[in-house]
Amino acid sequence: MSALKESDSKPKSPVIWAVGGGKGGVGKSVITSNLAISLAQRGKRCIAIDADLGGANLHTVIGMPNPKYTLSAFLRREVDNLHEIIAPTPIPNLWLISGARALMEMANPKYTQKEKLLRHISKLDADYVILDLGSGTSFNILDFFLVAQEGILVVLPEPTSVENAYHFIKAAFYRKLKRATNRTGVSEAIDRVMVEKISRGIQSPRALIENVYSVNREAGEALQVAADNFRPNIIINMVRRWDDKDLGQDISVACKDYFGITVEFVGEIEDDDHVKKAIRMRKSVMGMFPASPFTKSIHKISRKLLSHDGDSHE
Amino acid sequence: MNETLNNNDYKILGVEPGADEKEIARSYHRMKAIYSEGSLSTYSLLADDERREMLDKIEKAYMRVTRDYSRSKASEDNAHHEIEPANVTNPDESPGRYLRTLRENMGLTLKEVSTRTKIRSTHLENIELEKYSQLPAPVYLRGFIIEFARALSIENPEGLASRYLELMQPPEEEGED
Structure with a gap:
């Protein structure tokens, strides 16, 4: 019996963190790779996955050449198993599954491919899997974001990026609600609200849930659970001296107030020239500049995120 | 019922019921900043109409909360300070309340006076409520009071401002560096 138990508990699923952000150029790849490095440095066995199928470059910011095999090999069924395309990195405890050389048409894998990929990711032998999602709010990206224990949004202190972040939060939230129920009536109600409100914001997700609840108690409860479990995190990146230091906290307050959604502000990263320097040298920022403000912020953020699953080692 | 209404006001202002005056004021200003036009965070x-609605809610919640606060404080202080109805007829006794009385008698809202004087209504309100801790520095304050008094056609605006500033300072504490 004990032997059975052992083999039962052995394939423990990795904890998944997914880094997204509506817009390109906000620093997702640099933050993803360095969060992964920070975890690896803490002794966590970590796999970074470049799921930015359209514009993958995680290998560059980790400081290594293109791996031979990439996700597209898996999606094209050239390999059966993700383990076959895991590449070691120069950093102990860190491995990479690259999205490089993926074809553009692969940026939108079919539903079955996506489900297969998600299934394989959850079976990876690692403590943590860190996903770099591409920009945008396609269903594929949202689904990867939602499957993660920690969804992380990178936002810049500028209107376009804030606007994208709100768009992303709304889209992900409704995607989450929609996936929580298969009842056609409920699903249609959510669609209606989305179509009506998406252009100017959701009036009140709470009202929507109450509405559903009054019609169908079970479905209402399912939505409530889904809404309660939706807790994205935000990072404000490239903060300069004159930028508003309260932005992250204020976004969190507004989300709670306006949507009833808990968005946790997990930290800001100041605009740091070390990042550019390291990228130009094709090295990881943390490896190259361990004392830089960027490195310090990343460590702080990873500690904060780790504390979410009660992991307080160190 | 009153209590639930009240708790909602605190929630709107982003503070716990029982927060102190300073904390409420700080949070109020922050909430206003979050929802102000041109705010990056929202x-x-x-x-636009939702934004205005939100600001209005915050404003009203703050009015009620501060009123409650001064009321409970007033009862603690043996009704020493009383905020409404203003009905103060002697400017020397309480120049802020006096301004409020006159304004209310004229049927003017803080906003209207604000448009006329170009002084923010929060300042005007704080002047009326004699919230010394939240008023701008005396150099500015003096000008604000004079403008405010003028807008209400008070005969001697400078005199009222002087009296206001005088009451702000406890008599012993003169010439603090």
Whole structure:
């Protein structure tokens, strides 16, 4: 019996963190790779996955050449198993599954491919899997974001990026609600609200849930659970001296107030020239500049995120 | 019922019921900043009318909360300070309340006076409520009071401002560096 138990508990699923952000150029790849490095440095066995199928470059910011095999090999069924395309990195405890050389048409894998990929990711032998999602709010990206224990949004202190972040939060939230129920009536109600409100914001997700609840108690409860479990995190990146230091906290307050959604502000990263320097040298920022403000912020953020699953080692 | 209404006001202001005056004021200013036009943190989140609605809610919640606060404080202090109805007829006794009385008698809202004087209504309100801790520095304050008094056609605006500033300072504490 004990032997059975052992083999039962052995394939423990990795904890998944997914880094997204509506817009390109906000620093997702640099933050993803360095969060992964920070975890690896803490002794966590970590796999970074470049799921930015359209514009993958995680290998560059980790400081290594293109791996031979990439996700597209898996999606094209050239390999059966993700383990076959895991590449070691120069950093102990860190491995990479690259999205490089993926074809553009692969940026939108079919539903079955996506489900297969998600299934394989959850079976990876690692403590943590860190996903770099591409920009945008396609269903594929949202689904990867939602499957993660920690969804992380990178936002810049500028209107376009804030606007994208709100768009992303709304889209992900409704995607989450929609996936929580298969009842056609409920699903249609959510669609209606989305179509009506998406252009100017959701009036009140709470009202929507109450509405559903009054019609169908079970479905209402399912939505409530889904809404309660939706807790994205935000990072404000490239903060300069004159930028508003309260932005992250204020976004969190507004989300709670306006949507009833808990968005946790997990930290800001100041605009740091070390990042550019390291990228130009094709090295990881943390490896190259361990004392830089960027490195310090990343460590702080990873500690904060780790504390979410009660992991307080160190 | 009163209590639930009240708790909602605190929630709107982003503070716990029982927060102190300073904390409430700080949070109020922050909430106003979050929902103000041109605020980065709520960019694209709200339509103009929703934004106005939100600001209005915050404003009203703050009015009620501060009123409650001064009331409970007043009862603690043996009704020493009383906020409404203003009905103060002697400017020397309480120049702020006096301004409020006159304004209310004229049927003017803080906003209207604000448009006329170009002084923010929060300042005007704080002047009326004699919230010394939240008033601007005396150099500015003096000008604000004079403008405010003028807008209400008070005969001697400078005199009222002087009296106001005088009451702000406890008599012993003169010439603090």
